[in-house]
Amino acid sequence: MVIYAEYLFLENGVAGLMILLLTRRICGFPSSWPRLVLGSVLCGLYAFILFWEGLTWWLATLFKLIFSAAVVLLVFPSLRGKGILRALLVFYLVSFAMGGIVIASLYFFNSTGITARGAFYIGQITYIRVFLGMALAWGCIYAFSCFIRARLRKDRTEAKLRVTLGSRTVTMEGFVDTGNFLRDPISGRPVCVTTEKVIEKLEPEEAQFCIVPYRGVGKEGGLLAGIRPDSAALITPDSKPRPVNIILAVSKGELPVGHDGKQYDVLLHEALTEGGILQGE
Missing domain, CATH: 1.10.274 (Enzyme I; Chain A, domain 2)
Structure with a gap:
């Protein structure tokens, strides 16, 4: 041959x-x-x-x-x-x-x-x-x-998000929202939604601000104020902290409560849990 x-x-x-x-x-x-x-x-x-x-x-x-x-x-x-x-x-x-x-x-x-x-x-x-x-x-x-x-x-419905802005670092209890498809229209970064109460724990005066357009199901769309943190890391129970490149959007109201009555600090973008099968193990 x-x-x-x-x-x-x-x-x-x-x-x-x-x-x-x-x-x-x-x-x-x-x-x-x-x-x-x-x-x-x-x-x-x-x-x-x-x-x-x-x-x-x-x-x-x-x-x-x-x-x-x-x-x-x-x-x-x-x-x-x-x-x-x-x-x-x-x-x-x-x-x-x-x-x-x-x-x-x-x-x-x-x-x-x-x-x-x-x-x-x-x-x-x-x-x-x-x-x-x-x-x-x-x-x-x-x-x-x-x-x-x-x-x-x-199986990845909950995770912690550690965010650093200026000299302050805050660790938030997060819920993976499979209906959250928000992205920054300029950079394409996934957007996580948190509350004003959490943002106040950071140093928002030192942040870079942006505007994130959104549209809800059966509701009129609008604009959310967002900030670009200096760094962020996703923390799950079975893995090491993984750096993520995100935008934090600020919601004026409270976030939805979990089925067990747990109050979350941030709604995580679904893309944050789409790492490799073996990633972070």
Whole structure:
């Protein structure tokens, strides 16, 4: 079987990009597009080493582990300690899942292929087959991650919001409002709604103010005064504080009371709980 270098590079480069994107989505770790593209290029180049006959099995395995760790550190430079291990584990799990889906699709379409050094190469390759195979694997894993995140989101109904403005810091009891879709029209930041009583505990005279338009169900719209805090962090019982970039809108009235009679200080935007499946664990 003749293996064309450009097809080999394209297959593994596209596959590497999708694996890195899914790893970022599942873990919730930040990464820029230039780093993702660079990581996918390295994955494409790595494919040529798989067919190097001089590598022993243990040396090939060691090289795979080192290469995977290097790509993860390159694409997610902010990770430390356990974060690196999580990202590496998810990177491998997504790789295995995508490989299984591709092999299953080959069996379904009666396609041929060869294996070498732990790699599976598809014969009679075309761009259409590359696109369909990658799209199928991407769709399956993406849909599964969406399902898991949706189930987790249902359990995240309460969280604390720690806000710093000037020299003062206030920790608020927050409720995740799934009907809150407010965003700052200029910056696109999610908007959390609090009361004047809470704002008075900060230093509003030092804040940057903005206007947030809103529209309620069955009600006329209006404008809310908002402030941009110096910093904010979301705190949940099972995770470490996570920095969030938000706008605090001020409501003149009291916030709704919870089912158990609990009074909340802030209504959190639903986007704040949409971190990765493993984020903050």
